[in-house]
Amino acid sequence: MDRNYRYLLLDMDMTLLDFKKSEKYAFAGVMESLGLRFTEYDHSRFSHVNEELWKRLEKGLINRGQLLATRFGIFSEEWGVDPARLNEMFIKNLAARDDKLPGAEDFLKALKACGKYRIYIATNGPVFTVMGRINASDLAKYADGIYISEKIGASKPDPAFFEYIFADLGDHDTSHYLMIGDRLSSDIKGANNAGMDCVLFAHDGIFPEDIQGYSINYFAGSYKELQDLLEVP
Numbered sequence: 279m280d281r282n283y284r285y286l287l288l289d290m291d292m293t294l295l296d297f298k299k300s301e302k303y304a305f306a307g308v309m310e311s312l313g314l315r316f317t318e319y320d321h322s323r324f325s326h327v328n329e330e331l332w333k334r335l336e337k338g339l340i341n342r343g344q345l346l347a348t349r350f351g352i353f354s355e356e357w358g359v360d361p362a363r364l365n366e367m368f369i370k371n372l373a374a375r376d377d378k379l380p381g382a383e384d385f386l387k388a389l390k391a392c393g394k395y396r397i398y399i400a401t402n403g404p405v406f407t408v409m410g411r412i413n414a415s416d417l418a419k420y421a422d423g424i425y426i427s428e429k430i431g432a433s434k435p436d437p438a439f440f441e442y443i444f445a446d447l448g449d450h451d452t453s454h455y456l457m458i459g460d461r462l463s464s465d466i467k468g469a470n471n472a473g474m475d476c477v478l479f480a481h482d483g484i485f486p487e488d489i490q491g492y493s494i495n496y497f498a499g500s501y502k503e504l505q506d507l508l509e510v511p
């Protein structure tokens with residue numbers, strides 16, 4: 279790497295924490311609380327709806343309130359429970375989950391120990407669930423700061439999300455920043471929009487198939503590759 283990045287902006291979900299696992303258990307917990315038997319079918323339906331709503335949010339087609347209000351819509355009808363209550367139960371369960379991706383903590387430890395970069399977590403999400411999960415997984419100690427879309431008032435890939443960070447760190451030179459994340463529509467598009475470099479990270483080595491239209495500076499298919507790329511011993 280021939281650039282001198284000072285600040286690493288690390289995405290949280292599926293970059294450090296295993297959102298898919300946390301989502302599944304949080305959802306299963308809702309069903310259990312209601313005395314319903316958890317099925318993979320219900321979970322996959324919820325996961326699909328939630329994912330589609332997040333995509334719409336990233337495109338600016340809906341706001342956060344609409345996302346939170348509608349993601350339990352079909353289940354609310356089927357189970358006869360108020361969707362706001364379902365969402366509340368889900369969020370409470372999610373906030374307690376500590377599912378780290380395997381290798382994430384060792385990576386952060388090495389990154390912190392080498393002292394080459396200032397480390398920030400930059401994530402979309404509600405403050406309550408993000409901070410709950412970061413505290414539960416004990417990751418805050420590795421980061422110099424945590425930026426959360428709900429608090430900022432803008433979500434990745436909106437340039438306003440990144441401009442808030444540049445202003446907060448008092449450094450508007452985008453060549454000092456490197457965004458690292460798994461998601462094209464938020465992390466990579468956001469970095470492209472904000473004029474900063476980026477790494478497309480795939481913890482399991484499986485990259486998205488269609489990367490057309492995105493400008494990607496680096497690819498890392500494991501924490502080891504990411505560590506090598508960042509020249510972290």
Ligand SMILES: [Mg+2]
Binds near residue numbers: 289291293459460461
């Ligand atoms: Mg992610």
